[in-house]
Amino acid sequence: MKIIRESPYIWRIKKYDNMKVDAIIFTDSKTINNSEYQEAINQLINVATLPGIVKAAYAMPDIHWGYGFPIGGVAAFDKDEGIISPGGVGFDINCGVRVMITPLNYKDIDIDIDKLIKEIYNEIPVGIGSRTKFKFSVKEMKNIIENGAYWAVSNNYGISEDLNNIEDSGKIIYADSKKISSEAIKRGSNELGTLGSGNHFIEIQKVEKIYDKEKAKEWGLFENQIVYTVHSGSRGLGHQVATDYIKIFRDNLKEWNKKIPDKQLINAPFNSQYGQDYFFAMNGAANFAFANRQVMGHQIRKIFKKIYNVNVKLLYDITHNIAKLEKHNINGKEMDLIVHRKGATRAYENQPVLIPGDMGTSSYILIGTAKSMKLAFGSSAHGAGRVLGRRQAKRRLNSSAVINELKEKNIHLIAKSKSTIVEEAPEVYKNIEDIVNIIEKIGISKKIAKLTPVGVVKG
C-alpha cells in the first residue's frame, strides 16, 4: 500500500489489487498514521473495489469504523454500471441536523434555560424506544413516507417557508411506500416527532463567534443569538428498512455479491429491480426523517413562541446519511451518479453545512464551496467522530462527573438515560475544532459561525 501526501491535508492511496479507483483521505499528518484510523482506512480501500465507483473513495477527517463502509465516507457510483449499498447509507437513514434561529439574545434568556429544556423534554419523547402517545394509520404513514416535510407543513407542523430551507425541500421524489415493509411502517407509526437516543440531541445554543459577517447577516445570524439544533433521523422505521434490504440482498443477490471483500458491503446494481426497490424504500425512510425533524423543530418553535413570544426561522436542515442521484462533472463530462454519503454532509456551493460537535464543546455552521464540488462531489464532514467506544466510555467515566463538568461550563443538561450521558460525554469525541479546521484548510467548506451549547436534551 502506497500513501502519497498530495497536499498538507490530502492523502492518496494509489489503487492496488482489486481497487478500481484510488482512495483519498482528508486529514492531518498527526492522524493519518494513528492506528485507530487503520480499520476505517481498510474499509475505504474495500469500498474502492466496488463496481462502477467513480474517481475515488473519499474519507472525511472524522472517519471511523462503520458497518461495511466507514462513517465519514463518500463514494459515488455510475448510475448504469454502479451499485447501491445499504452499508453506504447507514442504518439511520437520513440521520441529519437542522438549525433554527430565534431573534433572542443570550442575555434575554439565560435564567430560563432549565425551564426551557424541561418544556422541550416534556413535549418531545426522547430516548431509546421513545414513542408518541398516538399512532398514525397505515394510510397516513404512506403519505408521510412519500411527502416528508411537505406532509408535516401541510399538517400544521411548520410554515411553508421552512420547505425552502431543507435539502431537497424535505421531500425526495424517488420514494415509494410500497417498497417499505409493513413491519417498518408499523414501527414508524408512533415514532414521528421523537428524538431517539445515542448521538441524537436537541441543543439550545449561543452564537459564539461569527467568521463571515456578510454571509451571517444574510442568513440571519448575529453574535450571542439564541439558536437551536435538532439532530435525529428515521428512528426504527429507517433501521427496519436497512435491516430488511440487507436480508433481501443476502437472500437474492448471492452470486452478484460473491466477490465483495466484506459481507457488510452487500449491494445491488443500481439499475436492477433490487437496487431500485432499496432506493425507493431508503428515500421513503429519508422523507420520514425529514418529517420527523420538521415536527420536532416546529414543536420547539411553539415553545419559544409561548415562553418568549418570538418567531423562529429555519436556517437549514440537512442529512448526513443517504445515497442520492446527482449530476457531477467528471473530467469535463456530466455524469449521473449515485452518491453515497455516510457520515458526510452535502456541501454544494453556497449551501449551509451544519456540523455538530459534542455536547461540551461547539458546533459549526459553514458554507459549501466550488472546491468541494471539484474535490469530493460537493461533500464535507459531519461531526467530531468518536475516539472512545461506548463500552470504554462506560468503564472510564461516570454520569455525575459529566454533568458537573458541563455545569462548570454553564451548560444545562436533561437526559433520559445515565448511560447515554456517559456514552456521549465530551471526552468520547474528537475535537470538533480540528475537524473543521482541516476541512476549511482543504477548502471544502468555510466557517460562517460557531455555536456553543447552553442547554442540552439527550435520550
Add this chain to the structure above:
DNA sequence: ATGTGC
C-alpha cells in the same frame, strides 16, 4: 443508530 445480539 436500533422494541441494542445469530
